[in-house]
Amino acid sequence: MRKLAMEELGRLDRENFKSAPKQPIVLVLDNIRSLHNVGSAFRTADAFRIECLYLCGFTGKPPHKEIERSALGATETVSWVHHDQISEVLLELKSKGYTLWAIEQVERSIPLQQSIWDGQSPVALVFGNELFGISEEALSHCSGAMEIPQQGTKHSLNVSVTIGIVLWELLRSRF
Secondary structure, three states, X not given: OOOOOHHHOOOOOHHHHHHOOOEEEEEEEEOOOOHHHHHHHHHHHHHOOEEXXXXXXXXXXXXXXXXXXXXXXXXXXXXXXXXXXXXXXXXXXXXXXXXXXXXXXXXXOEEHHHOOOOOOOOEEEEEOEOOOEOOHHHHOOOOEEXXXXXXXXXXXXXXXXXXXXXXXXXXXXXX
């Protein structure tokens, strides 16, 4: 076994990435406090070719060296928008035909592996603050919630880890 060289990986360059078809998914980050988590969200969004990242409330935005440290240039490839008010973003996405899914532990949430997403319809995945989760304001706009089943003593995963797990589960059949 040997590691593959960068040119053997078949990755797109920035220009081809920009014009390549994207998954019909947007990520909405609701008051994410860690700039490292924001950077990781960019990098993961790049890996899965997500349409856009919506950075809401006090979520940090590029350019920022702490975001770049984990994004590794993905802020240059992934489309992103910053809004102070998450409700405005969610209402806009809903009017464009996106189904809004909270990734949160709430009453009647469904386990991630039982997702009913068809892989075609546009979906907005809402991820919340590291300490407090998704705001009640944002939850009120969502059609439903999915959660990652867990068996340990902690009640949650790091938001950047959660983003990766959720995207992999929703998109794994496309790889």
